[in-house]
Amino acid sequence: MIIRGRKIGDGMPLLCVSVSDVTSRAIRKRIMYLADRELDAVEWRADNFNLGREQEATEKILSMGRHFLRDKIFIYTYRTVNEGGNGIATGQDYERIVLMAASSNSCDFVDCEINGISEPGSFIRQIKNYGCRVIASCHDFDGTPDSDEIMAVLTRMKDAGADICKVAYTPKNSNDVHRLMETVQRFKVLNPGVPVIGISMGELGVESRICGEFFGSCLTFAAVEDSDKRSSGGSAPGQVNYTQMGEALQAIHRAACCGKKLYFIGFMGTGKTSVTKKLCRFTGCDWVDVDRNIEVSTGKNITDIFDEVGEEGFRKLETGELQKIADMPGRLVVSCGGGVVTREENVRIMRESGEIILLTATPETVFSRVSGSLSRPILNGHMNIDYIRELMSLREEAYERAATAVVRTDDMGVEQIARHIKKLYF
Numbered sequence: 001m002i003i004r005g006r007k008i009g010d011g012m013p014l015l016c017v018s019v020s021d022v023t024s025r026a027i028r029k030r031i032m033y034l035a036d037r038e039l040d041a042v043e044w045r046a047d048n049f050n051l052g053r054e055q056e057a058t059e060k061i062l063s064m065g066r067h068f069l070r071d072k073i074f075i076y077t078y079r080t081v082n083e084g085g086n087g088i089a090t091g092q093d094y095e096r097i098v099l100m101a102a103s104s105n106s107c108d109f110v111d112c113e114i115n116g117i118s119e120p121g122s123f124i125r126q127i128k129n130y131g132c133r134v135i136a137s138c139h140d141f142d143g144t145p146d147s148d149e150i151m152a153v154l155t156r157m158k159d160a161g162a163d164i165c166k167v168a169y170t171p172k173n174s175n176d177v178h179r180l181m182e183t184v185q186r187f188k189v190l191n192p193g194v195p196v197i198g199i200s201m202g203e204l205g206v207e208s209r210i211c212g213e214f215f216g217s218c219l220t221f222a223a224v225e226d227s228d229k230r231s232s233g234g235s236a237p238g239q240v241n242y243t244q245m246g247e248a249l250q251a252i253h254r255a256a257c258c259g260k261k262l263y264f265i266g267f268m269g270t271g272k273t274s275v276t277k278k279l280c281r282f283t284g285c286d287w288v289d290v291d292r293n294i295e296v297s298t299g300k301n302i303t304d305i306f307d308e309v310g311e312e313g314f315r316k317l318e319t320g321e322l323q324k325i326a327d328m329p330g331r332l333v334v335s336c337g338g339g340v341v342t343r344e345e346n347v348r349i350m351r352e353s354g355e356i357i358l359l360t361a362t363p364e365t366v367f368s369r370v371s372g373s374l375s376r377p378i379l380n381g382h383m384n385i386d387y388i389r390e391l392m393s394l395r396e397e398a399y400e401r402a403a404t405a406v407v408r409t410d411d412m413g414v415e416q417i418a419r420h421i422k423k424l425y426f
Contacts, residue, residue, distance in 0.1 A: 009195035041073035047087030136162035188216035261354030358403035
């Protein structure tokens with residue numbers, strides 16, 4: 001799942017900060033402050049808002065938040081008293097409040113307390129009818145259940161149609177923390193396409209907030225100071241300052257990717273060749289271009305290969321070349337052709353030997369970059385924005401499914417993109 005240019009469910013967990021202020025003015029001030037911080041997501045805890053049950057006031061906050069947060073993921077949460085929040089709404093009133101947020105077209109996700117809904121599947125479908133996604137959640141501040149119960153809760157969320165399944169429990173000892181992490185990891189193995197958040201709360205559970213990449217948790221929450229250096233205190237016990245959390249997540253990600261090959265995928269014109277070459281100059285890694293290797297091994301250019309054997313024949317050559325690259329020793333930076341993800345075998349080879357980084361750009365940006373090229377056989381006779389948009393949409397799902405990370409290239413120069421990737425992986 002890719003939301004606002006961020007891959008959810010693979011690689012480094014997304015970093016989220018909660019806004020828990022009481023008044024509209026304070027909420028606005030904090031959201032404006034967070035808009036320029038290095039965060040992936042912002043959660044608005046509407047249960048703390050003094051007008052959190054009123055539609056007009058809620059919609060104004062959501063609209064304002066969407067405006068200022070721009071490309072950040074925006075999450076709406078009304079946490080009830082039963083699950084550690086301040087919200088007094090229950091039953092149909094709680095459902096009304098959540099649907100009110102979902103229908104605003106301003107938030108990317110709404111949080112849905114699975115234990116507070118009489119018919120979770122039906123309710124989640126109602127939310128999705130508004131074009132909004134769902135984080136199904138379960139919180140327990142009294143303890144941590146056994147593995148079977150945690151697995152049952154996550155499975156119930158998945159079966160109800162949740163986009164992300166979230167469990168947060170309070171540990172009494174380190175065994176509780178590790179049991180949660182191990183159970184979330186087992187759930188991910190059984191359900192690789194379902195993003196999950198697993199949190200062990202309090203000081204004992206800090207490990208679970210930092211090490212999500214190792215056990216499969218896709219998002220973590222952190223605390224932040226505002227512009228007056230006042231701490232937000234976080235929205236739950238055990239949250240680490242967001243700058244420290246970001247540094248820890250990046251350090252763990254670099255360690256997890258150490259020695260792995262980096263495969264760059266994306267539609268033609270997204271910058272794969274130029275970015276990978278620049279990254280190699282910064283890091284000293286060897287550069288490999290899959291299409292170029294195929295041309296060298298066959299003695300023919302890509303256009304001639306397409307003319308002679310068609311796309312399917314070319315894809316077979318591509319798979320063979322990828323396997324050779326995967327078997328090479330050392331860390332490599334690999335630029336792949338635009339259609340590499342159309343074969344599952346290619347994705348398997350790349351996943352097993354490295355990380356897959358998706359570079360993206362709008363159809364307009366792609367057209368501006370490739371319109372003068374004569375070496376794009378897939379666009380022969382179709383060099384226009386509408387056809388590029390159509391072809392991109394056909395490959396979008398395959399790109400998103402294959403990628404472990406996403407980088408948008410529209411408003412970034414080659415050097416800026418390469419430095420950003422270097423920071424994450426080297």
